[in-house]
Amino acid sequence: MEAYRKVIVLENTQLTSDMYEMKVELADLPQPGQFYMLRAWAGVPYLPRPFSVCDADGKSLSFLYQKTGKGTEIMAQMRSGDHIDILGPLGKGYPLKEGNVAIIGGGVGIAPLLYLAKNLEGPVDVYLGFKQEAFFIERFKPHVRQIFISTENGSWGHKGFVTELLTDSYDAAYACGNMLMMKAVKDKIDGLLYLSLESHMACGIGACLGCVQKTAQGQLCVCKDGPVFESREVLFDDY
């Protein structure tokens, strides 16, 4: 298998004050929930960055990303025709379950959920929680039954947290967001729930042991054994 591949940026679109979507030319069809290590630099910064697959159609692949630091700032400046180095697909994605399904995303955590919604048979309800600016909602519409939205300042949908809208009435649920949100989801859902976790990564392939998560089965690598874990497996004691 090839390690880092140089791919062409097709589009790099700004969606909100700090959210971007980058589309690259790549014929992969990864599993929903899998991720890639991206690198648009050499020397400084040093490490590649992990990003979830947001969309894929067999010809191109999209990443939804938030500009938060050195690496994503460089990414935000890229234009169509530029090249980016990419390793993947990596990790284990979401197992696709049948029946009534809920998808819960917070902020940039909605990144892997669109591609998941597209791949589920459904019916799918999505719950999207944002701080102030809601985004990406139109993209979900064709693939889901219902969309529930919340913003912390009340500018769109329910004022507060999206977990306040969530009911425990599904055959399976999937969540991605910060750890506090996922903990709130876990407290609400007793049934089958899959969480996509984050961790600081160096290698992305299971070699450095930098990304471990405490689980019922011991220490597992978020990059190789995850990033998707069944909620019952995850021990939240660091949070």
Next chain:
Amino acid sequence: MTTINLFGKTLKNPVIAASGTFGFGREYQKYMDLSALGGISSKGLTWDKRAGNSGQRIFETASGMMNSIGLQNPSVLGFIKEELPFMLGLDTYILANLGGSTTEDYVRGVAELDATAVDAIELNISCPNVKEGGMAFGIRCLDAKSIVEAVRPFTTKPLIVKLSPNAEDIKAMAYTCAQAGADGLSLVNTFNALAIDIMTRKPVFHNVTAGLSGPCIKPIALRMVRDVALTVDIPIIGLGGITCWQDVIEFIMAGSTAIQVGTANFYDPVVMKKIILGIENFMQKEGIKDLEEIRGIIR
């Protein structure tokens, strides 16, 4: 010919994967032919299985990174049972990297590893991430001497002592380890370093300090390798921030017989393949037949 001689064995080239950055090789196998490597040093082993450190383990710095893995490993016996058979099938030079917190653990580990087919034992007295863990022995010469002397009778395999750049005096440390029976030295391990999260007003790492590696340490590591090469006449395996073939040539000119690549494997899992090719090309262009011709030419 990129081959080198290390303790009487021929390595295909001087490029060895550094401990803790290459697992036991498995993860890299799908990206490259591991038999092309000069060698692989295993993840740091300890007598007892270790879960490693809690909290954030990785932090990026300018041109490098800090880590606080804390020697997460399956134990010496776990390694021998689960991982070593795979490594021995790779047709490359295998180093078992051994850490520890007590003399007894080091001795037991060395004795067990001596009974296996590993090519060499790399004694890690330099891990900064475990409280009792090794580095305590790598700071002062007397502590290092006691460990090396204690384990030496328990193995006939090449015994390489991995030095810490945090040693009080790297030349004295190298001399002491050689006198105590080391067959070779590898240097450097990571630099003990600090990062602070200014918003939480706390250190980034639970352990407060962590080990710095990557390109940012290369010039200091290179200086230390030359210092040591001018002090002892046993083989030196140089490492610290190597990312390209040019870096390797520098380390050889500073006195290394072989080199190791660590953090750069995270930047590019096939970087060592590229480095080996680069060395080959350089030797051809410069008319170098044997790397011995340029080893240690920086006096």
